[in-house]
Amino acid sequence: MNRGLRLYLVGIAVPAAAVLGAVLGLPRTPSDPVLAAVLVSIGALAANFPVMIRKNYKVDATPAVDLALVVLFPAATAVALVGLGRFLGDGTLCLRRNPNTGKGRRRPIDLLFNTSQMILAAAAAAIIYHGVLTTGTLADGAGALVAAIAAAAAMYVTTTTLVVIAVAMMSRRSPVQVWLEAAAVDWKLTAAMYAAGYVLALVSATHAWVALVMLAPLAGLQLALKRAVQMRDQTIAAVESMADVVDRRDPYTGQHSKSVAEHAVRIARQMHLPESEVELIRLAARVHDLGKIAVPDEVLKKQGRLTDEEFAIMKQHPVTGADILAKFPEYRRGRELVLAHHERIDGRGYPRGLAGDAIPLGARVIAVADSWDAMTSNRPYRTALDPHVAMAELLRGRGIQWDAAVVEAFATTMPEVVPPAFELEPERAGVPLLRSLGAVAGILS
Numbered sequence: 001m002n003r004g005l006r007l008y009l010v011g012i013a014v015p016a017a018a019v020l021g022a023v024l025g026l027p028r029t030p031s032d033p034v035l036a037a038v039l040v041s042i043g044a045l046a047a048n049f050p051v052m053i054r055k056n057y058k059v060d061a062t063p064a065v066d067l068a069l070v071v072l073f074p075a076a077t078a079v080a081l082v083g084l085g086r087f088l089g090d091g092t093l094c095l096r097r098n099p100n101t102g103k104g105r106r107r108p109i110d111l112l113f114n115t116s117q118m119i120l121a122a123a124a125a126a127i128i129y130h131g132v133l134t135t136g137t138l139a140d141g142a143g144a145l146v147a148a149i150a151a152a153a154a155m156y157v158t159t160t161t162l163v164v165i166a167v168a169m170m171s172r173r174s175p176v177q178v179w180l181e182a183a184a185v186d187w188k189l190t191a192a193m194y195a196a197g198y199v200l201a202l203v204s205a206t207h208a209w210v211a212l213v214m215l216a217p218l219a220g221l222q223l224a225l226k227r228a229v230q231m232r233d234q235t236i237a238a239v240e241s242m243a244d245v246v247d248r249r250d251p252y253t254g255q256h257s258k259s260v261a262e263h264a265v266r267i268a269r270q271m272h273l274p275e276s277e278v279e280l281i282r283l284a285a286r287v288h289d290l291g292k293i294a295v296p297d298e299v300l301k302k303q304g305r306l307t308d309e310e311f312a313i314m315k316q317h318p319v320t321g322a323d324i325l326a327k328f329p330e331y332r333r334g335r336e337l338v339l340a341h342h343e344r345i346d347g348r349g350y351p352r353g354l355a356g357d358a359i360p361l362g363a364r365v366i367a368v369a370d371s372w373d374a375m376t377s378n379r380p381y382r383t384a385l386d387p388h389v390a391m392a393e394l395l396r397g398r399g400i401q402w403d404a405a406v407v408e409a410f411a412t413t414m415p416e417v418v419p420p421a422f423e424l425e426p427e428r429a430g431v432p433l434l435r436s437l438g439a440v441a442g443i444l445s
Contacts, residue, residue: 005169009113012162016116019123020083023076031073035208039065039072039200040085042215047089051226059189059225061218062089063155066122067197070151071144072205075126082122087115113166121158125151145198152194156187173272181276189225196221235330236283243287249300256373261285263369263410270409271365281362283330284337288366291321291338315350318342337362341370344401364403368394368410371402387417395419 043065050058065085070078093106129151133143160182167182168175196218204211243257264285268278292300295317299310306314322339325331331338340354340363347355375390385393391411395418398404411418 002169005166006109008166008169009109012116012120013112016083016119019079020119023079023123026076031077032208035072035204035211036069036077036081038208038211039069039204040081040088042211042218043069043082043085044088044092046218047086048092051229059193061193061196061221062086063152063190063193064197064200064218066118066155067125067148067152067194068201068204068211070122070125070129070155071148071198071201075123075130078126079119079122083115083119086118087111090114117159117162120162121155124158125155128154148194148198148201152191152197156190156194171275173275177274181274192221232330235328239290239325239328239331240286242293243290246289246292249292249297256377257286257289259373259377260288260366260369263372264365266413267365267369267406267410268362270413271405273361277362280334281337281365284334284341284362285366285369287321287325287331287334288338288341288370289317289321290324291317291319293324294320315342319351334362336360337366339363341366343367345403346400348401359403361403361406364406368402368406372410387414388419391417392419 043062046061046065050060062085066082069081069085072078073081090106090111094108094111096105129147132150133147160179164175164179164182167173168178171178196214200211200214200218203214240257247256261282265278265282268281273281295313299306299313302310318339318341322335325335325338337360339351340359343349343352343354343359343363344367345356345359345364347353349359372390372394375385375393376387378384391414394402394407395411398407
């Protein structure tokens with residue numbers, strides 16, 4: 001963890017402490033201590049069972065409890081209770097293994113940051129809720145609902161902003177980019193949690209024990225989310241296993257799809273693409289040759305030149321792969337990259353003859369990664385090319401067969417294999433032998 005990030009994580013505690021000190025200094029307003037204890041306990045328990053929905057993104061049921069506390073209690077009390085719930089929940093995680101990985105424990109600095117951000121978020125939500133609410137009771141359903149929506153929005157914006165800044169500092173990426181990725185992943189889930197929180201407030205407003213009844217739907221919502229994530233991960237694993245089976249049909253390409261995915265991710269990150277786009281490219285690259293499952297062995301493993309009829313069969317594998325992936329919602333966007341990964345910038349690719357920017361950027365990234373792995377791997381018709389020769393071919397073909405920006409991004413990640421002749425004034429005219437090898441790589445990889 002760099003020094004700037006550490007200072008930020010610790011620094012959030014300063015305004016949080018100021019807010020907490022201010023609210024604790026306000027006159028005490030009578031409230032239900034049993035209900036407070038029940039909700040704080042539920043919140044602390046929920047914090048111990050987060051669900052990882054994407055890498056670096058997890059959700060739990062605590063937003064529901066936090067909003068209920070803001071709705072049910074005076075502002076000062078709500079802020080203190082939200083902070084207490086988060087402190088108890090994350091404090092427990094500091095003492096036991098991570099429930100997501102089974103390894104390690106939450107660090108004290110994470111406990112400090114998470115508690116501080118929830119105090120600030122609760123303060124913003126409570127101020128807005130009691131400012132918007134005109135009747136001061138839950139009896140006025142319309143007024144209370146509007147106030148609760150405004151409070152939920154304030155809580156979401158505050159917590160997300162504070163986390164986004166930390167992630168942006170850690171990953172050295174634009175906070176706006178990180179924000180958009182986070183919102184795309186979790187806003188629907190968080191909205192559902194806030195809706196459940198408002199219901200929790202309504203049903204437990206008069207009797208504390210009723211809040212316990214809400215444990216069942218909250219647990220059900222969390223379990224449904226966990227199962228949905230598991231189903232998604234299992235589907236992706238199954239499709240990738242099919243792609244690996246296709247690779248293993250040819251002993252020369254046993255790890256081809258995995259290698260292409262690794263190269264594609266490196267290129268995408270070098271191009272500073274959003275992490276969501278990087279993951280989309282990775283998923284598509286891992287299964288880009290899935291359609292070869294329909295290519296007969298006599299064509300797939302042929303050591304000589306393909307006939308026109310055989311080549312026509314080979315050219316159908318992107319279409320077949322995209323058709324298979326169409327059956328899986330997880331590949332709704334990635335299938336287009338699979339369909340287009342053999343298109344060329346000059347329009348001479350297949351299956352649709354797309355050219356230039358008409359080819360999805362992710363497909364252009366996969367095309368470079370695919371061709372590189374094909375050229376630098378042993379094949380039945382030739383031995384692997386020297387990396388310097390393969391890189392020279394990619395550089396010669398930029399703007400013709402491959403996207404120039406993608407090739408240059410890839411070359412930047414491997415400067416040790418870039419021939420000196422290309423460093424200052426790259427040539428576009430290719431040596432016939434190298435150009436033919438590159439064409440073969442683009443066709444058969």
